[in-house]
Amino acid sequence: MDIQIYNQQGQETGTMELPKAFALPWNANLVHQVVTSEMANRRPTLAHTKGRGEVRGGGRKPWRQKGTGRARHGSIRSPIWKGGGVAHGPTKDKNFKRKINKAMAAKALATVLSAKARDHQILVLEDLSFAEPKTKIAAATFAKLAGVKQFADLTRKKHRALLLLPAKNDTVMRAGRNLPYLQIAEARNITVLDALNHKYLVFPKQSVGVLEKRLAK
Numbered sequence: 001m002d003i004q005i006y007n008q009q010g011q012e013t014g015t016m017e018l019p020k021a022f023a024l025p026w027n028a029n030l031v032h033q034v035v036t037s038e039m040a041n042r043r044p045t046l047a048h049t050k051g052r053g054e055v056r057g058g059g060r061k062p063w064r065q066k067g068t069g070r071a072r073h074g075s076i077r078s079p080i081w082k083g084g085g086v087a088h089g090p091t092k093d094k095n096f097k098r099k100i101n102k103a104m105a106a107k108a109l110a111t112v113l114s115a116k117a118r119d120h121q122i123l124v125l126e127d128l129s130f131a132e133p134k135t136k137i138a139a140a141t142f143a144k145l146a147g148v149k150q151f152a153d154l155t156r157k158k159h160r161a162l163l164l165l166p167a168k169n170d171t172v173m174r175a176g177r178n179l180p181y182l183q184i185a186e187a188r189n190i191t192v193l194d195a196l197n198h199k200y201l202v203f204p205k206q207s208v209g210v211l212e213k214r215l216a217k
Contacts, residue, residue, distance in 0.1 A: 001117060005205060007126045010144040016124065016205060021215040024107070024114040031192060034108035037100040038193045045096065049089030052077050058084070105192065110215045112195045120150045123202045128165075133174035142182065145202070154200055155181045164190060164203035166210050187211050 001018045052058070058077030065072050079087035116122050123145065130137045142161075146154040154161055158180050164187040165172060176182050185194065187203060187210040195201065203211075 003117065003122065003124055005124050005126055006145065006148060008128065008141050008144065010147045013126050016208070018117060018208065019212045019215070021110040021212060022114050022117045024111050026115055027108070027111050030104065031108050031111055031196075034100055034105050034192050035196065037098040038191055040096045040098045042193075043096045045092050045094055047090035048092040049086035051087075051089075051091075052079060052085030055083070055085045106215050108192045109190065109195065112192055113201070113211070113215075116195065116201055121200050123148070123151055123154075123161075123200060124208070125202065125204045127206075128163075128172060128204045129169075130171050130175045133171045135175060135178045138172070138175035138179060138182075142176075142179065151200060154202075155179075157181060157199075159183055159198060161200040161202050162190075162194060162198035164201060164207045164211070166204060166206040188214055190214065 001023050002015045003018055004012055005014050005016055007013050052075065055077045058075035062073050062076050063070065073081075075081075075084075077084045079085050113122070125145075128141075130141070142155055146152060160181040161183070163172075163176060163182055163184045165184065166187055168186060173184050176184050183198065187207040190211070
């Protein structure tokens with residue numbers, strides 16, 4: 001599959017052929033399985049209720065076992081008492097993580113990237129470099145890229161685009177981190193959830209090789 005290449009001024013400079021991994025058919029079941037696994041693995045365990053062994057107090061038997069006419073109790077911190085422990089409540093020990101094998105994750109990512117390539121939501125650049133790590137320079141560059149007809153709404157909404165760098169680049173990261181419509185990551189770290197959470201994927205053509213290795217896992 002061929003795709004257009006643009007420079008930082010938003011002008012076409014040629015085309016390149018994407019790897020075969022960018023030409024897979026849509027597989028909704030696979031993508032759903034991998035996305036739910038990634039979401040579960042990112043889920044923090046926050047909810048926690050105290051059981052009767054964690055609640056303060058209740059060390060003394062409230063009254064003697066027999067002879068009072070009242071029901072027998074061993075602690076005022078029993079779950080049936082006000083202020084007592086919670087029975088069967090959520091605890092921080094619960095594990096939401098789900099295992100997904102590398103081949104499935106790679107194929108799901110390739111499926112999503114293929115869909116974005118077909119829908120013209122991938123913007124490949126000849127190169128991307130800034131003279132200084134300044135936000136105004138990055139904003140000017142992406143304003144020019146938004147002049148490309150297919151990417152006219154590139155800068156209109158929060159987290160609209162994901163910039164994938166072939167390697168760590170402090171100048172580009174510092175220049176673009178304050179742009180509300182842009183998030184920046186290294187291409188080797190992209191996940192299915194990252195790709196789906198952004199409408200557009202923007203990357204220099206050097207990132208294609210990195211993505212191809214990522215999809216070969």
